[in-house]
Amino acid sequence: MSSHHKLLPITLNKKYITGAALAVVIVITTVLIAGSALGLFPAYLVQAKEMGKSEVFDDAQNMAWEGMQTFRYDTFGDEEFWGGALKLHQAIAGEANGGVGPGVSPQTALAVGLKVDVDALPESLKSDLKAGKVNLTDPATTIALLKLNAVVGVTGFFNKTEDMNMTRENFPSRMNRTTGMTLTSIGIQCALCHSTVDDSFAPGIGHRMDGWANRDLNVGDIIALAPNLKPIADLLGVNETTVRQVLHSWGPGKFDAELILDGKAFRPDNKSAATLIPPAFGLAGVNLHTWTGWGSVTHWNALVAILEMHGKGRFWDPRLNNSVQFPIAAKAGFWNVSVSNPDDDRFTPKLAVLQFYQLALVAPKPPKGSFNESAAKRGDDLFTGKAGCSRCHVEPKWTEPGWNAHKPSEIGIDSFQADRAPDKIYRTSPLGGLWTHQKGGFYHDGRFATLLDVVDHYDKFFGLNLTSTEKNDLVEYLKSLPD
Numbered sequence: 400m401s402s403h404h405k406l407l408p409i410t411l412n413k414k415y416i417t418g419a420a421l422a423v424v425i426v427i428t429t430v431l432i433a434g435s436a437l438g439l440f441p442a443y444l445v446q447a448k449e450m451g452k453s454e455v456f457d458d459a460q461n462m463a464w465e466g467m468q469t470f471r472y473d474t475f476g477d478e479e480f481w482g483g484a485l486k487l488h489q490a491i492a493g494e495a496n497g498g499v500g501p502g503v504s505p506q507t508a509l510a511v512g513l514k515v516d517v518d519a520l521p522e523s524l525k526s527d528l529k530a531g532k533v534n535l536t537d538p539a540t541t542i543a544l545l546k547l548n549a550v551v552g553v554t555g556f557f558n559k560t561e562d563m564n565m566t567r568e569n570f571p572s573r574m575n576r577t578t579g580m581t582l583t584s585i586g587i588q589c590a591l592c593h594s595t596v597d598d599s600f601a602p603g604i605g606h607r608m609d610g611w612a613n614r615d616l617n618v619g620d621i622i623a624l625a626p627n628l629k630p631i632a633d634l635l636g637v638n639e640t641t642v643r644q645v646l647h648s649w650g651p652g653k654f655d656a657e658l659i660l661d662g663k664a665f666r667p668d669n670k671s672a673a674t675l676i677p678p679a680f681g682l683a684g685v686n687l688h689t690w691t692g693w694g695s696v697t698h699w700n701a702l703v704a705i706l707e708m709h710g711k712g713r714f715w716d717p718r719l720n721n722s723v724q725f726p727i728a729a730k731a732g733f734w735n736v737s738v739s740n741p742d743d744d745r746f747t748p749k750l751a752v753l754q755f756y757q758l759a760l761v762a763p764k765p766p767k768g769s770f771n772e773s774a775a776k777r778g779d780d781l782f783t784g785k786a787g788c789s790r791c792h793v794e795p796k797w798t799e800p801g802w803n804a805h806k807p808s809e810i811g812i813d814s815f816q817a818d819r820a821p822d823k824i825y826r827t828s829p830l831g832g833l834w835t836h837q838k839g840g841f842y843h844d845g846r847f848a849t850l851l852d853v854v855d856h857y858d859k860f861f862g863l864n865l866t867s868t869e870k871n872d873l874v875e876y877l878k879s880l881p882d
């Protein structure tokens with residue numbers, strides 16, 4: 400197996416981790432000794448140290464680090480599809496830079512919800528940006544940002560690259576700094592849809608926030624830019640114009656992962672069949688994942704990386720070999736995807752660290768003042784009491800320990816999306832960090848615009864007889880999670 404790509408970050412990482420770990424150990428030991436002498440620490444902390452289990456924690460740190468690199472920067476070889484087959488890079492570069500059409504300026508990129516990682520920008524560029532000296536209407540600037548690996552979830556490939564030692568100082572810019580002039584391909588990462596930035600520098604430009612759903616991102620509009628959509632059209636058995644129409648129907652914050660499995664682009668009411676991008680944080684301790692409970696994190700990660708992103712690797716799910724429920728997938732053989740040489744599998748070797756990183760991402764707490772604390776406290780009592788929500792949303796994961804799945808009729812909605820997944824159920828959504836994804840609405844398709852709409856739905860469906868104050872208290876509680 401070629402381990403070149405894999406070894407670089409770990410090796411450098413170890414150097415940094417050894418130093419950092421040493422410092423941490425010294426501090427912890429001092430604090431523990433002083434603390435336990437004063438009787439301040441529970442015995443288990445002292446015990447863990449005495450048992451010499453530190454290698455477990457070292458391994459955990461290494462896995463989290465490598466998982467973060469994978470989540471942020473690994474394309475799994477999918478540039479052969481996005482650049483190689485669809486020629487998306489040509490539309491981004493534009494005719495003036497060797498591509499086709501007008502190109503994608505930073506202004507356009509930000510308008511379709513792409514985000515810029517401020518930590519990847521050199522100081523000089525930051526001051527030029529602040530001074531308004533950077534042309535944000537020129538696609539050449541987008542190319543420069545891609546060279547810096549500053550566009551979250553998108554990697555540009557250039558005609559020349561050089562290996563760069565990744566140190567703590569230049570982290571998180573990537574190890575292969577591109578030096579060529581011509582954009583030759585483009586690939587995407589998990590971070591495209593499941594990361595955003597904190598807007599600390601400017602709207603759309605800031606520090607990365609991994610695991611947050613990017614509800615500004617218009618995935619369909621971006622894919623529709625590709626000069627060649629024939630591979631998707633052929634797969635779906637339609638023409639390219641139809642594919643473009645479907646892509647433009649998704650709207651911001653949405654993607655239709657099931658389209659390439661069942662070919663269904665619209666619901667019976669003619670609205671788009673796309674679903675909201677969910678967060679990828681707060682998932683540890685949760686059994687079934689995705690809106691319709693396709694499986695575990697590792698199942699879905701493999702499905703997405705291989706079938707949706709078109710990374711290179713092995714994927715196996717015999718449930719897709721069902722020509723009634725998944726006609727497109729069954730015909731295309733998506734249930735059993737291989738690489739001719741197992742050593743060319745770019746995804747499977749990353750699966751463990753990728754899963755580990757996602758499980759390490761906790762749901763972020765809401766900022767102080769973003770909800771009414773006393774109302775939230777009353778809402779908490781209603782949630783577990785009169786409103787009966789905790790029957791399904793069990794604290795503190797707000798989903799059921801066990802098989803967290805329900806028939807559409809149990810929550811009073813139609814079965815369209817549930818029927819597009821093997822078990823025909825809706826998964827009880829974990830509610831931690833709800834405040835981070837209020838844009839785009841709630842439930843799998845955003846059918847409820849606000850949390851009050853969600854509560855109103857339950858009030859009617861379960862006949863809860865909630866007063867308007869009680870409804871408001873529940874909403875404040877939902878906004879407070881995971882406080």
Ligand code: HEC
Binds near residue numbers: 653676679704
């Ligand atoms: C193009 C946007 C996009 C990309 C890229 C993407 N995802 Fe997703 N992700 C989604 C959407 C949409 C869903 C919901 C799918 C569904 O329920 O049918 C989802 C669901 C998930 C879930 C389930 C979350 C939950 O609530 O249980 C996880 C975990 C996840 N993605 C991780 C990843 C990882 C890891 C990658 C990279 C290998 C990735 N995603 C790439 C859009 C994306």
Ligand code: HEC
Binds near residue numbers: 690792827842843
């Ligand atoms: C019978 C089980 C059940 C009960 C009871 C229940 N829920 Fe849910 N809840 C679900 C399921 C399943 C979903 C996912 C729906 C979907 O994806 O379309 C969900 C989704 C949600 C969402 C949307 C999450 C998101 O990410 O969009 C919120 C908010 C919510 N529930 C709050 C509540 C509140 C408040 C109550 C009590 C009034 C409640 N739920 C009662 C099963 C339940």
